[in-house]
Amino acid sequence: MSGRDLRTPIIPERDKDKTPVLECVGLGIDFGGLTAVDDFNMTIGRTEIAGLIGPNGAGKTTVFNLLTKVYKPTRGEILLEGKNTANMNTIQVNKAGIARTFQNIRLFKELTVLDNVLIGLHNEMKYDLLSAVTRLPWYWKEEKIARRRALELLSIFCMEDLAEQKAGSLPYGAQRRLEIVRALATNPSLLLLDEPAAGMNPSETGELMENIRKIRDTFKIAVLLIEHDMSLVMGICEGIVVLNYGKIIAKGDPNEVRNDPVVIEAYLGKKGDIPC
Amino acid sequence: MKKNYKQIPMPVRYAINILLLIVFLVVVNGLIESKTISFSDSKIIMLIGINIILAVSLNIGTGYLGQLPLGHAGFMAVGAYASAILMRNIGASWLTIPIGMIFGGLVAALFGLIIGIPALRLKGDYLAIITLGFGEIIRVVLLNIDDVLGFKLTYGAASLKNIPKTTTFLNTFVVVIITCFVIHTMMKSRHGRAILSIRENEIAAESCGIKTTYYKTLGFVVSAFFAGVAGSLYAGYLGILSPGSFGFMKSIEILVMVVLGGMGSMIGSVASATVLTALPEMLRTFASYRIVAYSLLLIIVMIFKPSGLMGTYDFSLSHLLEKLLNSKRSIGKKSEKGGR
Incomplete structure (x- = not known):
């Protein structure tokens, strides 16, 4: 891997001439004296599926929290479709086009599956409080459209029959899928998935891979995912960024990354004679 | 959701509900007019209505928003005094009631906004303490403001008298229905x-x-608004206001109604407000044990059904009717349930 330049973007050919959906330039954050993420440069193409991997505690979720402004970056810039997000908060970033799921599932557990998705569609509906209370015609119209849209989104994962069930009563895998649907409902241009395959069995993971691809193709959005399941990462990601101790140690397509000695060292330690 | 699940169309649902409510209003009003329900009983019914508004509005803060505001009586007091002062000055006419209520509600909502903006930055215990403090401040201010500023507004501990007694069964329950709706x-x-x-x-x-x-903030303000409306009904109900009746215990009393009925359940709040208002009045002889009974009841409910009597269940007549309709049609078959 001669001349690995960690600043060069990895964008698939088809997205080359379009504005990238996300550009991070020298992103970094310190917690007191601890530098959790430093000099993080990444570019994601319009319809790219990108992966963010690294050993435990490498700072992957911190990067997600920086992108969604849960944490304010100490250094660097985040450009979302060319627009600087420096002055935005979590809510505005979501409206600007980043939706995410959480590593430890954060669903609205006591509400129905349908309501969860409808909350995702909150900003898609426009009627004000007064017309909701007096139930004016456009309240019914917008609610009807939203309901249909929610069921449509649920049907991606064949979950429309579960619409009336409580979200908290769903099995683990279905809860993860529902979180993805809820994120999609906010109409993002970039979808951040934090360990979407955690707790899934191999056949479920395979299905999830298909679905992530399907989502990318139907919604024409970019996906950035954190995952420990290498079969999923290597299977669907077009570009991979490897993080260790808050710094990017490798970047490239799955094959490059898989064979990179630095990556192997980070995961397995030195003397990399064990096959990866 | 299911194809052969028979549903009642929206206009019919509304018609059924409106019809039932009108029947309820007319029948009970007739019974009161014809003195079949005694005067003192009708007073209790009005008080039930006021407490339903209080409980249902507090339910926004505790049940729906998941916070623990302890100053609901404060908002009620603000609404009661604001509308009482207004009603005393404009005199009794058919307009007095709605104007008084809206004014009381708006003033309470304004206070809700002022308190809500700083208080809602905090969570859990801290929010409870701030709102509790607010409720007490309101009571103490109402008690002393005349002496301090030399006004003749609230008459402090001597109590505000001669408020037009505008509250009737009919206007109370119309407001209850509007609030719930x-x-x-x-x-x-x-x-x-x-x-x-x-x-x-x-x-x-x-x-x-x-x-x-x-x-x-929105939830908090709406909650305060209806507390203010209930307060103005209370002012017109008693005809006399003293700050002492809006103390900390009143807030707790309303909170008990909400918790007992089930946080987040409107029918629960309505039911427990009814029972907890009627019971002590019916059992006058034991009225002094009301607080003991409250605490015991709360402890028992919290042990055996922590989510309250109704949980988050919300009653819907239309859903019930639909279920009945569908169970009749599919008697032979395995009964299909449409969600819920």
Whole structure:
């Protein structure tokens, strides 16, 4: 891997001439004296599926929290479709086009599956409080459209029959899928998935891979995912960024990354004679 | 959702509900007019109505928003005094009641906004303490403001007298119905869902693009508004106001109604407000043990049914009718349930 330049973007050919959906330039954050993420440069193409991997505690979720402004970056810039997000908060970033799921599932557990998705569609509906209370015609119209849209989104994962069930009563895998649907409902241009395959069995993971691809193709959005399941990462990601101790140690397509000695060292330690 | 699940169309649902409510209003009003229900009983019924408004409005803060405001009696006091002072000055006419109520509600909502903006930055215990403090401040201010500023407004401990006794069964329960309808429709809209999402998971709500601060404040203000409306009904009900009746215990009394009925359940709040108002009045001889009974009841409910009597279940006549309709049609077959 001669001349690995960690600043060069990895964008698939088809997205080359379009504005990238996300550009991070020298992103970094310190917690007191601890530098959790430093000099993080990444570019994601319009319809790219990108992966963010690294050993435990490498700072992957911190990067997600920086992108969604849960944490304010100490250094660097985040450009979302060319627009600087420096002055935005979590809510505005979501409206600007980043939706995410959480590593430890954060669903609205006591509400129905349908309501969860409808909350995702909150900003898609426009009627004000007064017309909701007096139930004016456009309240019914917008609610009807939203309901249909929610069921449509649920049907991606064949979950429309579960619409009336409580979200908290769903099995683990279905809860993860529902979180993805809820994120999609906010109409993002970039979808951040934090360990979407955690707790899934191999056949479920395979299905999830298909679905992530399907989502990318139907919604024409970019996906950035954190995952420990290498079969999923290597299977669907077009570009991979490897993080260790808050710094990017490798970047490239799955094959490059898989064979990179630095990556192997980070995961397995030195003397990399064990096959990866 | 199911194809052969028979549903009642929206206009029919409304018609059934409106019809039943009108029948209820007319029948009970007739019974009161004809003295079949005694005067003192009719007073209790009015008090039930006022307490229902209080409980249902507090339910926004505790049940839907998931916070613990302890100053509901404060908002009630603000609404009661504001409308009482207004009603005394404009005299009794058919307009007095609605104007007084709206004015009382708006003043209380304004206080809700002023208190809500700083208080809702805090969570749990801290919010409880701030709102508790607010309720006490209101009571103490009402008690002393005349002496301090030399006004003749609240008459402090000597109590505000000669308020037009405008509250009747009919206007109380019309307001009860309006309150329940407004809160119900609000909660079934995108705004209501946003409020619920904050209770469920604030971080996730923000990541769904929901303006959490705005919706918390909104819930708080709407809750305060209806507390103020209830307060003005209370002013017209008693005809005399003294700050002592809006103390900390009143807030707790309302909270008990909400918790007992089930946080987040409107029918629960209505039912427990009814029972907890009627019971002590019916058992006059034991009235002094009311507080003991309250605490015991709360402890028992919390042990055996922590989510309250109704949980988050909400009664819907139309759903019930639909279920009946469908179970009749599919008697031979395995009965299909349509969600819920």
